[in-house]
Amino acid sequence: VAHAPHYFDRSLTTRRMMLDVLIALLPVIGMSLWVFGPRVLFQIALSVAGCLAAEALFTSLRKRRPALNDLSAAVTGVILALSFPSSVPVHVNLIACFAAIGLGKIVFGGLGQNIFNPAMVGRAFVMIAFPAALGASAYIQQGSEIAAISQATPLSAAKQMGNAAALWPLFIGNVNGSLGETSALACLLGGLYLCLRRTASFEIPVGILGAVIVLGGIQNLVHPDTSFTLLHHLFAGSLLFGTFFIATDPVTSPLTPLGKILFGAGIGILVMVIRVFSGYPEGVMFAVLLMNAAAPLLNRWTIPKPVGGPVPGKQQ
């Protein structure tokens, strides 16, 4: 005897949502290829292979059937690859994959159970373990034939020398940085697609960008002579990449509409605090990880009031 409902929306599956993320990443990958050259493809392939292998290995260790075809490990792989500089060594990349899937996901019980975004766990792991391979200097390769990577990343340049990059290259993406983050345009295109498909909840980007605009605006007003303006804050670094592709990971963000807005605002605030007051040039990774930890709390604080009010007779 089957239970109601007997109709399902078959166009909507977890796999399809993951596929949406991969589709949305296409413009980002395209821009990355244009800026950094064919090595990008090698790094993405390596990360995806590493993540799939890690997923298969760790799920078998737990004596579960690996669910590689749900594409979630592939998404982690692509996002991880795109968060690295073009110079990242192969072994660092692979270690990040195993840390991402193993420590970020499987130890919590696999898909849907993890508290922290797996790609960010992997990246944080290798950033601490191999500071030289991922620090600001790793982004700069003097004398490379690729113009972008012979200079400092826009955020490092601003931090160390107070130089602000020109806005148009920042928007288009022809600047140095992690593979996926340089083009604001590509991130906006992919993000728009995700939000329209409702694969990413629009509330999270609204929260993040809202907070950055408010705080960046205040900073601009306090220091009217600065050359690093609000638009630089929005277009430089991994803010837009993180906003649309990392913070919107459904598993590690809250469920309720209000919770999502607060979650986004928290990330935006932390990004600005880290950028302006800390020693790091960029703070998206740490901001996302910190707010991931707050997501269960936000869920509990923002239980919506049912239509018609709460169930009567509750002893609370």
Added chain:
Amino acid sequence: MTAMTENGKKTFPRGIHPPEGKEASRNAPVEVLPEPDSLVIPLVQHIGAPCEPAVSPRQKVSAGDLLGRSEKFVSAPVHAPLPGTAGLPISTTLPNGRHVAAIPLKVEKGSKRGEEIWNTLVSSDWPVSGLEERDPESIRKDVLDGGLVGQGGASFPTHVKFVRNEKKPVRVLLVNGCECEPCLTADDRLMRETPGAIVSGALLAARASGAQEIKIVVERNKPEAIEKLRHACRETPVTVVPVETKYPMGGERQLIPAVLGQSVPTGGLPLDIGVVVVNVASAASVALAVLKKTPLTHRVVSVSGRGIRESKNLFVPVGIPLSTLVEFCGGLTENAARVIAGGPMMGFTPGSLECPVTKGTSGFVVLTRDEASAIDESACVRCGRCVDVCPLHLVPTKIAIAARFQNWEVARAHHLAACCECGCCAYTCPAGIPLVQLIRTGKARMPRE
């Protein structure tokens, strides 16, 4: 048709738009089912106390004679749909899986009772004036004696809704013609073919309950019904309100906010905010019971879905087995896989094709193998789509998973008991989690406070 837009867009927040599936039967006029050889008439066809048999075995009964009744207040008597000979009470299984006592009836052929009632319903001489002078208590008594129950699915005894309560005066009567379940067209056909009876019944129901305002609410995907009803109520205080086509518009807790902008308190009734809701079929039955003293023994049933050869709307006696209806509709197709009593969103799968039609059965939908195959369940990725569609603004995944692990504290904090089981969440869930099933099981197992 300009009046269609006069009220703006009446709707409720969230909800879903499943495929409507009404094309197959919406233009099939109601046919009166040929007289069957026998019926099995359940003694419980409503929410409330079961009836005791009022006939002895081998007793001859005429059409409309009492078969069972109860002294309890929340109950409704059961009548013989056709003349014949009553048998020894037996046990039968309702579409919802409940085992109940039933009286078998060997039908005496040749009475034409079904045609008589249907012709009365479609006739154009239903009165629309003078009804407001009738005694409310006598209307209520006729409704009770006629065995009326809500015909939209929940089968709540109708006379209970008409009891006047001085502390909670009724302002508005909503006549529910939304029929938001996919595939069902019984109410649509009834509104198009018997609008006069519905309007008369609505006026009587308003008089009985004390309502001053009477609104017949119809989803916009039934323009013919809206037009026919508007024509039928043009010299009356009754208005027809078109609302957005959206599931679950026909649920009381969605319908009332959509039309009146007020929500029903959780755990309360529409009566708490001065509203009574009756289904259009119930309104027509009120007219029959009060003005023609004809009890509720027949109803319109849609038989539809891709798994049935010919989709039809039939006027049938209660107690007729599903198998007879399937046979009359040309039988099942080769790839038919599942029969649902009610609609595909909230209907039940009966245990056998012998299950009888009751007063609350609005249709049977037959799904094919492709339609019935479930999505494999995977882990919740907390995408929040269930939250985005829940018409009551709950967090279904939290409730369902708390119920699965019997974590009653969390289930209660997320308002488990408020869920109306409409199925929007499970329809939408990308991980194929049986959210409604888990929540319903949780409601039954949660310890009382």
